[in-house]
Amino acid sequence: EVQLVESGGGLVQPGESLRLSCAASGFIFSSYWMHWVRQAPGKGLVWVSRIKSDGGDITYADSVKGRFIISRDNAKSTLYLQMNNLRADDTGIYYCARNYGSGKVDVWGQGTMVTVSS
């Protein structure tokens, strides 16, 4: 079964850091671009970042550029999101998702909740 499972969310204070993980199974992880997408409570989806299959091409949304770092370990079939200098508006559910190609983001994890509050 093709599956993505996020972990690492939690409650942190403003300015602190957190690293999210996304464990992939059921497919050849190293063949796919991957995304992180977030959703604030009661709000819409917001794209955060994406990374090429070999890690060689990375882009970020302006709102997280310079604070978040996306990476992957293809040997472990795991995607990461290092989140630094967290702010209250970073609060939300973070989803990892697989890009099958041509914008076909076809597999999503169940999400992990990040709460930034003092």
Added chain:
Amino acid sequence: QSALTQPASVSGSPGQSINISCTGTASDVGGYNYVSWYQQHPGTAPKLIIYGVSYRPSGVSDRFSASKSGNTASLTISGLQAEDEADYYCSSYTTISTWVFGGGTKLTVL
């Protein structure tokens, strides 16, 4: 990186058809055939229902169809069913190699 524009809400009765628009710019929707649509029920992850402007993944009902004209994409749901009540989001690739979502549309089945 402004969000694509969708109506906040639409509604329809069972059996009817509804349309949801998604308006962007020439730098996103109008510039690429990489428009997707997602369905999200409360408390669940988004589900891909349309990709590449008008293609349906296997397993998605043919009651869902989509198209694009210029900078505006559209999702049509025909034969509305109670289970279609959900939030719907469009997304597009952009000229600066990022992706952008619409603000989302809440569909109510009356």
